Amino acid sequence: MELLPFFEWAETSFLGYIGKNYGGVYATFGQSVHLMALAVLGGSVLIADLRLLNIILRDVPSEVVADQAHKWFRIALVVILSSGIFMAAAVAQRMYYNDFFWAKMSALLVGIIFVFAVKRPLLKGRHDEINPIVIKLVAVASILVWFSVAATGRWIGFSG
Amino acid sequence: MINELLLQFSEWLYATGGSRAIEESYYLYNWIETTHVLTIMICLGMLAFIDLRMLGYAMPNVPASTIAARLNVPMMIGFAIMFITGLLLFYAKPVYTNQSIWFRIKMVLLVVAFFNAIRFHRHMKASESTWSHEPRAPLNLRISAALSLGLWAGVVTTGRLIAYDWFHCYRDLPAWLGAAAGCVAE
Numbered sequence: 001m002e003l004l005p006f007f008e009w010a011e012t013s014f015l016g017y018i019g020k021n022y023g024g025v026y027a028t029f030g031q032s033v034h035l036m037a038l039a040v041l042g043g044s045v046l047i048a049d050l051r052l053l054n055i056i057l058r059d060v061p062s063e064v065v066a067d068q069a070h071k072w073f074r075i076a077l078v079v080i081l082s083s084g085i086f087m088a089a090a091v092a093q094r095m096y097y098n099d100f101f102w103a104k105m106s107a108l109l110v111g112i113i114f115v116f117a118v119k120r121p122l123l124k125g126r127h128d129e130i131n132p133i134v135i136k137l138v139a140v141a142s143i144l145v146w147f148s149v150a151a152t153g154r155w156i157g158f159s160g
Numbered sequence: 161m162i163n164e165l166l167l168q169f170s171e172w173l174y175a176t177g178g179s180r181a182i183e184e185s186y187y188l189y190n191w192i193e194t195t196h197v198l199t200i201m202i203c204l205g206m207l208a209f210i211d212l213r214m215l216g217y218a219m220p221n222v223p224a225s226t227i228a229a230r231l232n233v234p235m236m237i238g239f240a241i242m243f244i245t246g247l248l249l250f251y252a253k254p255v256y257t258n259q260s261i262w263f264r265i266k267m268v269l270l271v272v273a274f275f276n277a278i279r280f281h282r283h284m285k286a287s288e289s290t291w292s293h294e295p296r297a298p299l300n301l302r303i304s305a306a307l308s309l310g311l312w313a314g315v316v317t318t319g320r321l322i323a324y325d326w327f328h329c330y331r332d333l334p335a336w337l338g339a340a341a342g343c344v345a346e
Contacts, residue, residue: 023324023326024326027320027321027324028317028321031320032313032316032317032320032321035197035200035316035320036204036313036316038200038201039200039201039204039205039208039312039316040205040208041201041205042198042200042201042202042205043201043202043204043205043206043207043208043209044205044209045201046201046202046205046206046234047205047206047209047231050234056230056231056233056234057226057227057230057231059226059230060219060222060226060230064219064221064222065219068218068219068222071218072209072212072218147198150197150198150201151194151198154193154194154197154198155190155194158186158190
């Protein structure tokens, strides 16, 4: 499927127009909000995963930590996706030819599938009924996936 | 006077070998910046959960004192990394950064956030035994928590805006803005 026409259209859309012509709006509502959502999203991932690895909050049940962290993860994900779409629309054609953009999109897709198809269904029940090694592997995989999403995201700006 | 001194200091830093080496290295500079940005997840991620707990929006059934005490350690580790990488970023581009109005506002916000954090901890330690199990902290602590979130949102925003030179000294700026940005007459 040819995606370039979609990226060309995105740049001429209302969001693309705003982002392209109003630098202040792009930098604040796009980039800064994206970073604030990254803080909450990354914080929720780390709090849940470091608890699963028995590094922090060891005196709080991991079920409670994972549930509460997931609640804020979902909120942050909505904000980060919205601000991300806004930012990408303004420079859509440049994104189309940027390898790190596609690396990030791939990592993001893997991250979202991992959270909603693997991690969340697994952690919904009692954690003491799950093999501890599986829990730790899920936590490490989760940290690595979301680190990759954030790092490749930052490197979009460094490459072309 | 202070702007002249800061500019002289920045120019001296700029001329050092380490400063040139960092800025001229594509991978070194960008990885320092990436670390600075990504550590937001550790430092501000933990801080956001502590503040949201005080406001009653996160983990209301876990004692607030437990959340604050346990998340404080990773938050401070994150802050230390952000601080060190932040110093290195300044060291790599001292003249540009010193004359960025956004950097200067960011520093002011950081100082205010620091005093707000001290006030917050002092009040929390003095009273936590009476409310720690409540879903929300007392009003004065909730104000501090909301202020903390607002101040750090400002730190993030002004930090991001340092990359933009809309109000840099080579622009045509009103005198007050030029002075605030650290511009020095040639």
